[in-house]
Amino acid sequence: MTPKSSAAKLLPKVPGTGRRQQYSASTKRALIDVAESLFSNQGYAATSLDAIVAGARVTKGALYHHFSGKQAVFEAVFEKVETSASKRIAKGLKGEKDPWKKAILGLREFLACVQDPAYRRVVIQDGPAVLGYEKFREREQRSSFALVQEIVGSVLNAGGWELDDEMLATFSRIFVGALSSAGESVSTSDDPREASARVEIAMGFILEGLRMLEQAGVELPSGPRSAGKTQAPADESTEA
Template structure:
């Protein structure tokens, strides 16, 4: 028999507590960096005990990994939206959607401090797990996007989709690092975007549309 009563009060409290811990860590990782954020600081900001923290997370690295995974899921959603845009606009140059995706990702490095800091800190915090999360969360939507492009005839027919997807993701991640470290982030965004556009144009059968 299916229980139709929904979550009870204890479940709702646990979910809210977990959300409070994540919100506290999100802010502290941005403001202070992962290394300078302690479990004690997270629990103090969330107004819960350390025992409560360890009930939800094995350590602060696990919490960081969850936040980074959520970030890449949003990137994946952008890639899937780009795939839909290609299907919806058959008359537009196929790689325009890739160009727009690239610009949207790089723009977040300036506009979204959480995106900027998690992307910048992830390689050193997560180490081997960083590549695994990239490969399993972000790369598949990019592969789907490139597959749509190949089906549309927008990229050269012999383009190895998986390899290009992995390289494009790596370039986007490195672009974040360049922009995040720049004194003039707007200028760094323009230069990085232009460079990636030039790299991608070599794959196109109809050219890449620059983002203004």
């Protein structure tokens, strides 16, 4: 509440558009950095704004000047962590053309990302509860989910199957969920490397199944064409 020194951590030497705005931007970054650290270590609920502003050596006035509230700070941190991870993944599978190899590569890269405590806590654990599922999805859509969707799409298209956007999204959701859950189990494992290897084997096995379907020329049953009734592929009793 009573910072002794100047607000910003590091003062820029290369004034671009006025020192004022440079200071402002750096304090904002400082706030985000401190918040990221605290959110990652203690979680959202256990992190107070006082702790954040104290860590950034400013007061709440500064925080509320840059952000509309605590949730807005979290959103900024979330986006930073999320985009950082997705950039890393994207860089990891750059250059690879074969869809199947790309899938394995992306999986491996994702499993590495999920080891980061910040990603686990901010994105996976606290993200849905703090942002709500709508915002969470919306943010996710623009980064990691887009990557998965691209990979899944290329794999399935490489499989020779034609699927509409809805079906592609459905497959992607399934794989994203599988990845998060598996990734989470990897990160909490006693031996992350071993757990990671298991996940790779399991996912690779599932992918292999899809590849077999491709070679066998099995058709992908087309999704419902917006017909009112739900049609089950096999038996009866589709309650609810």
